[in-house]
Amino acid sequence: MNKVNASVDIKTQPGFKAVAILCLAMLYTPILVLIIFAFNAGNLMMHWEGVSLRWFGVALANQDFQSAARNTFMISIVATLVSTVTATLAAIGMTRVKAWPGMRMAFMIINLPLMVPEIITAVATLSFFALLAKGLGLNFGIGNIMLAHCVFCIPFAFMPIRARLEDMDLTLENAAADLYATPWQAFRRVTFPLLVPGIASGAALAFIVSFDDFTITQLVAGPGQTTLPLYIWDQTRRPMTPEINAISAVLLLFSISFIIISFLIARKRK
Amino acid sequence: MAEPVSKAAEIALASQKNAARRHQLLAMPSLLIITLFGIGPLLVILVYSFLKAAPYGGVEWKFSTDAYLNFLFQRDIFDDTLQFSPDYLFIYLRSVIFAVVTTAVCLIIGFPTAYFMATRPPEQRSWWVLLITIPFWSNLLVRTLAIMFIIRDEGVINTVLMNWHVIDKPITMLYTNFAIVLGLLYSYLPFMVLPLYSSLEKLDFRLVEAGFDLYADKRRVLWRIIIPLAKPGIVAGCLLVLIPAIGAYVTPLILGGGLHLMIGDLIAQQFGSGRNWPLGAAQALILMAAVMVALFFYVRNSSGKMHHE
Numbered sequence: 001m002n003k004v005n006a007s008v009d010i011k012t013q014p015g016f017k018a019v020a021i022l023c024l025a026m027l028y029t030p031i032l033v034l035i036i037f038a039f040n041a042g043n044l045m046m047h048w049e050g051v052s053l054r055w056f057g058v059a060l061a062n063q064d065f066q067s068a069a070r071n072t073f074m075i076s077i078v079a080t081l082v083s084t085v086t087a088t089l090a091a092i093g094m095t096r097v098k099a100w101p102g103m104r105m106a107f108m109i110i111n112l113p114l115m116v117p118e119i120i121t122a123v124a125t126l127s128f129f130a131l132l133a134k135g136l137g138l139n140f141g142i143g144n145i146m147l148a149h150c151v152f153c154i155p156f157a158f159m160p161i162r163a164r165l166e167d168m169d170l171t172l173e174n175a176a177a178d179l180y181a182t183p184w185q186a187f188r189r190v191t192f193p194l195l196v197p198g199i200a201s202g203a204a205l206a207f208i209v210s211f212d213d214f215t216i217t218q219l220v221a222g223p224g225q226t227t228l229p230l231y232i233w234d235q236t237r238r239p240m241t242p243e244i245n246a247i248s249a250v251l252l253l254f255s256i257s258f259i260i261i262s263f264l265i266a267r268k269r270k
Numbered sequence: 271m272a273e274p275v276s277k278a279a280e281i282a283l284a285s286q287k288n289a290a291r292r293h294q295l296l297a298m299p300s301l302l303i304i305t306l307f308g309i310g311p312l313l314v315i316l317v318y319s320f321l322k323a324a325p326y327g328g329v330e331w332k333f334s335t336d337a338y339l340n341f342l343f344q345r346d347i348f349d350d351t352l353q354f355s356p357d358y359l360f361i362y363l364r365s366v367i368f369a370v371v372t373t374a375v376c377l378i379i380g381f382p383t384a385y386f387m388a389t390r391p392p393e394q395r396s397w398w399v400l401l402i403t404i405p406f407w408s409n410l411l412v413r414t415l416a417i418m419f420i421i422r423d424e425g426v427i428n429t430v431l432m433n434w435h436v437i438d439k440p441i442t443m444l445y446t447n448f449a450i451v452l453g454l455l456y457s458y459l460p461f462m463v464l465p466l467y468s469s470l471e472k473l474d475f476r477l478v479e480a481g482f483d484l485y486a487d488k489r490r491v492l493w494r495i496i497i498p499l500a501k502p503g504i505v506a507g508c509l510l511v512l513i514p515a516i517g518a519y520v521t522p523l524i525l526g527g528g529l530h531l532m533i534g535d536l537i538a539q540q541f542g543s544g545r546n547w548p549l550g551a552a553q554a555l556i557l558m559a560a561v562m563v564a565l566f567f568y569v570r571n572s573s574g575k576m577h578h579e
Contacts, residue, residue: 026379026459031405090299109305112308117513117514118514119554120557122519123551154304236524255409
């Protein structure tokens with residue numbers, strides 16, 4: 001008993017608990033205030049006139065909001081599908097295998113989008129697509145944004161898939177091979193099912209970074225290609241009403257529930 | 271007799287080569303996408319930075335080093351001489367100072383938080399990680415707007431203080447340097463806490479115990495044992511905050527209100543209202559070079575570590 005107490009005590013440091021609580025308060029107060037004021041009944045942002053869902057109704061009924069939401073989901077879903085599939089293939093080809101020529105280089109290429117500051121990627125991609133449009137007459141429309149998103153979604157999808165593969169036991173696949181499974185059968189029946197949780201969290205990460213992206217989308221987007229973050233930004237340039245709180249709250253609640261659900265799924269799997 | 275053996279070896283080698291080719295092929299789609307649409311654009315701005323600006327945005331295909339000269343000098347309109355003009359340099363310096371201050375404060379708040387998390391019972395730890403992860407993955411623009419709602423003249427802080435008659439006039443916080451650093455701190459705090467946590471979670475507390483056995487007090491244990499052991503996490507966390515903070519775009523855009531620029535906004539401006547793409551490209555590449563230097567030191571540092579162990 002005494003020993004347990006002592007071992008707990010040696011771990012604590014004075015004041016650290018207070019700082020941890022302060023840290024959480026700092027991270028959550030602004031988000032909570034924003035969400036609470038989305039439920040304000042009045043027309044002014046800071047005059048509380050009672051609880052109401054009025055502004056959520058106004059926000060969701062807005063045509064511009066709906067088209068921005070459509071664009072956002074279209075872009076995020078395409079970027080997630082493409083990046084998850086290609087990242088899964090890459091992870092399989094680059095994990096637990098004998099190093100092939102250029103594999104180190106391949107790792108650097110895949111991680112590169114994480115190391116380049118977002119604003120540089122944004123202006124570079126803008127210049128690139130401007131050059132394609134002017135020089136070759138190539139313009140993929142909203143596909144431009146999708147391609148730009150795929151680039152930074154791939155490393156996010158790649159990380160958890162690779163981590164999962166690294167943790168996996170080779171003996172299971174060897175056992176399958178001993179039982180006369182072809183390499184494809186072994187992959188299809190053994191490796192892939194074990195890999196699914198990694199693929200799921202990779203896809204979740206890819207989706208959330210694409211869904212939330214502002215900087216790159218803002219510079220690459222052409223007219224009529226407004227996404228939700230861009231729509232919110234446009235709203236802040238006008239006289240602000242609690243409508244903007246409502247839209248922001250919708251976006252936040254969506255991301256937060258998405259994260260909590262993936263967390264709970266990952267926990268259950270363990 | 272030797273024939274079949276070498277034949278078998280040959281087949282084995284060929285199948286190994288096949289496997290390598292297959293693995294290479296699997297990685298190709300990802301590599302192709304990133305090379306074409308990630309590295310390609312970087313090469314485009316590299317080329318653009320050596321061209322002349324077209325009057326209405328875009329570039330003229332004439333070689334010129336004006337963009338890099340413009341970074342430090344301004345051409346006199348009358349006698350065409352170059353005059354030293356440190357305006358851009360100041361913005362770079364400001365950005366670096368803001369980023370360093372942000373990193374330092376993040377570390378001061380983040381380290382105790384991560385340590386506290388790592389010393390919770392395992393069941394509680396995963397909830398703490400979730401709590402830090404939620405802001406990490408929440409929309410940065412919306413979180414920055416949330417800060418704006420709080421520190422505006424008509425914001426929560428000023429409204430409350432005025433209702434309590436602590437102040438008569440709102441304290442101006444928005445569109446100041448303070449607002450930008452606060453916003454950066456708030457944006458990147460989770461980037462500091464998470465790597466610190468993963469490094470502190472693996473801390474061997476027997477070493478802490480040994481420290482106490484040798485009559486060290488809590489402070490000495492913290493400074494001489496815990497912090498040195500957490501160094502890889504500290505370095506990783508600092509870089510994860512420093513790099514995006516130097517190139518921050520959204521935070522100064524919203525909280526600086528265009529009055530207090532950082533590098534990110536400066537670059538974006540050249541591609542927008544500034545209509546000087548080559549200058550923007552050159553500024554972006556200078557930022558990129560700074561980031562590369564930071565990463566280089568990190569890689570050298572961390573690989574040196576591995577070597578010792």
